[in-house]
Amino acid sequence: KPIVALESTLISHGLPYPDNIKVAKESISAVEDNGSVAATIGIINGKVKIGLNEDDINILAKDKNVQKVSNHNINLSIFKKENAATTVASTISIASIFGIKFFATGGIGGVHLNAENTNDVSADLYSLSEHSNYVICSGAKSILDLNKTYELLETLGITRIGYKTNYMPGFWFSETNHQVDDNFEDISDISNFLRLNTKLNHKKSILIFNKVPEINAISKEKINEWIERALLKAEQNKINGKALTPFLIKEINNFSNNKTLKANVSLIINNADLAGKIAKNFYS
């Protein structure tokens, strides 16, 4: 069936209330308007749920104690019967168990800036290489070292294709200077390629890059300025580990007068829409 998995960390930790509720709901509608089925994944009272309902989404969007779980700590939230939101890494781990191939998100995690000193590399990259999901995203988040992220994707055997783009997108900005492995101009060609991959039993994920809608794209120069300010603040406040990504995004939303938030909202829904279209085409 054309099922598209959606993650929940962007609801709990990526976006402020009430934008997070709007994005969660509109992403589901975007998938379903294309004839596919949306399955938002998260953990409610220690139970993994595939297909969060409105009440579940409200909990993850509003409750202050929601944990952010990746592959290393998801077991603990289940054990402690917590409410928890799944990242790209843990969402695709769960989706894979149940044979859900498609997954849409905003931007994946990756190699952080200054990773040569901190070793902070998102588990998203390794999870993508351990599973064979088809992931629609706008590249990796702008706050990361996108050069190193691009290279590590290649090293890990993850195919990077563009939908109407020759370059890997930069999340809030349209294009990095990193060439995609191939650019596809239409959805049926992407489906054909993914069908072949399924036949080949290719064991790694495939990233399908979709640019932020043009009217909400921000210049790379502006973004880099905000990132520098946010990184400085993170260092001063000794923010690290799983708190770093949400902290940086929040700070930059402030610096940008919510321009980045607007871009983030629009690209997530746009990616859900494309995922709904590709999944529908793939299974028909």
Ligand code: PSU
């Ligand atoms: N995309 C967004 N906002 C987010 C995230 C992605 O637009 O908040 C989340 C995803 O859940 C991703 C996670 O898996 O950030 C990466 O966190 P970390 O760098 O700690 O691995």
Ligand code: MN
């Ligand atoms: Mn990290």
